Amino acid sequence: MIRNKYILLAFRLVVGGMFTWAGVSKIIDPLGFAQNMANYRVFPQGISFFLALILPWAEIICGVFLILGIFRYASALLLSGFLAVFLVLITVTIIRGIDIDCGCFGSLSGKVDYKLIMADSILLFFSLNIYFSRKAVRQ
Amino acid sequence: MALKKLILQIALILFLSLIIGLGINFSLIKKYFLGDFRFGFISLEEYDSITFITLGEAEGLFSEGETLFIDSRPKEAFQAGHILGAVNIPFEEYKKEKALDLIFLPPEETVVVYCDGSECHSSLELAKVLHQKGLLDIRIFFGGWVEWTNEGLPVSSEK
Numbered sequence: 001m002i003r004n005k006y007i008l009l010a011f012r013l014v015v016g017g018m019f020t021w022a023g024v025s026k027i028i029d030p031l032g033f034a035q036n037m038a039n040y041r042v043f044p045q046g047i048s049f050f051l052a053l054i055l056p057w058a059e060i061i062c063g064v065f066l067i068l069g070i071f072r073y074a075s076a077l078l079l080s081g082f083l084a085v086f087l088v089l090i091t092v093t094i095i096r097g098i099d100i101d102c103g104c105f106g107s108l109s110g111k112v113d114y115k116l117i118m119a120d121s122i123l124l125f126f127s128l129n130i131y132f133s134r135k136a137v138r139q
Numbered sequence: 140m141a142l143k144k145l146i147l148q149i150a151l152i153l154f155l156s157l158i159i160g161l162g163i164n165f166s167l168i169k170k171y172f173l174g175d176f177r178f179g180f181i182s183l184e185e186y187d188s189i190t191f192i193t194l195g196e197a198e199g200l201f202s203e204g205e206t207l208f209i210d211s212r213p214k215e216a217f218q219a220g221h222i223l224g225a226v227n228i229p230f231e232e233y234k235k236e237k238a239l240d241l242i243f244l245p246p247e248e249t250v251v252v253y254c255d256g257s258e259c260h261s262s263l264e265l266a267k268v269l270h271q272k273g274l275l276d277i278r279i280f281f282g283g284w285v286e287w288t289n290e291g292l293p294v295s296s297e298k
Contacts, residue, residue: 030164034180039260049171049180053164058156065152074148099231 002129011126012076016066018123019079023059025106026052036103040093058082066130076130083124090116178281179263186270189277197251197280198292207244209252211261212284221284222253223293230254230261230268239268249276256285 002008026033034052037043043051059082062075086104093100093112101109102116110116161168170176175183178191192200200206201222208225210217217227233239244250250269254262266277280287288294 027163030167031176031180031182034176035260035263038180045176046171049176052180053167054156054160057160058153061152061155071148071152074145074152077145078149078152 001132003133008130008133011130012066012069012072015076015079015123015127015130016063018063019059020063020067022105023056023063026056026103027060029106030056032106033103036101036109039098039100039103040089041096041098042089042092055082073131073134076127080124080127080131083120083127087117087120087124090120178279179260181263181267186267188270188275189266189279192251192278192280194280194282194286194290196278197253197282197287198290200249200251200278201292205249206278207248207250209250209265210284211252211254211265212259216255216284218297220288220294220296222287223295225253228265230265234264242268242272244269244272244274246273246275248274249278250274251278251280253280253283253287256281256283259283 002011030052033056034049037048037052038045058078062079065071065075066079090102090112094114094117098112100112102112103109104116181189183189201208201224208222210221210225210227211230212221212227213229213232214227217225217229221227228242230239233242252262252266252269254260262279262281262283266279269277
């Protein structure tokens with residue numbers, strides 16, 4: 001685990017910035033994001049719709065909190081959970097051979113592919129480091 | 140104690156997201172419960188040339204023989220079998236090859252777009268493109284190929 005406070009600050013800015021950007025790009029077009037969710041063919045129509053309305057705001061709140069250092073560990077833990085779910089979803093989609101846009105950044109999204117798994121894994125590593133630095137602070 | 144605080148903070152973030160997300164999108168939620176997004180998530184006010192049709196309506200248009208049926212599935216699926224008289228605009232392949240700009244259809248042409256069925260969304264995506272190209276009457280047959288063949292309606296293949 002990385003303990004250097006400057007590196008951890010850089011992680012917070014990167015993860016916070018990415019999720020804030022991702023959230024904003026989704027709230028601009030909630031129906032487009034709902035369709036992206038439905039395209040994964042995992043969630044029923046209703047769940048895709050309500051997730052598309054709520055999830056981007058959770059991303060923005062956590063992202064901004066991480067940048068500002070408010071509830072940073074809770075935000076990092078929640079974003080780690082999101083990233084873990086995204087990774088499972090992306091992997092399942094690739095295995096099922098479904099060719100779709102990921103919906104990660106609204107209309108600017110790329111395809112669901114192995115590069116996306118790499119990017120999400122790096123963000124997960126960053127956010128878990130932020131969360132586990134909590135124990136280091138407490139010790 | 141620290142864990143309790145963490146859980147409370149997470150709950151607060153989720154609660155805030157729920158309140159803001161549902162509050163800001165109240166008009167969309169109202170439309171959802173009125174049944175506007177049963178088939179796909181598009182604003183029918185924004186895409187006013189698009190309507191969703193049932194198997195019965197698709198069959199009616201087919202019998203009249205004046206409507207162009209467009210199959211948005213991949214080329215191989217189309218060649219294996221399609222609605223009799225349909226033309227193929229394989230959405231994903233065209234999108235990849237940036238060939239969607241090359242599609243030309245007269246604006247007054249009534250078209251029925253379909254793909255496999257409710258599990259696929261290429262018909263919806265293609266309909267959006269056709270709307271942007273100025274077509275005035277685009278019908279999406281959401282039951283698609285699956286419903287059509289289940290009813291034993293006329294098909295043809297290129298094999």
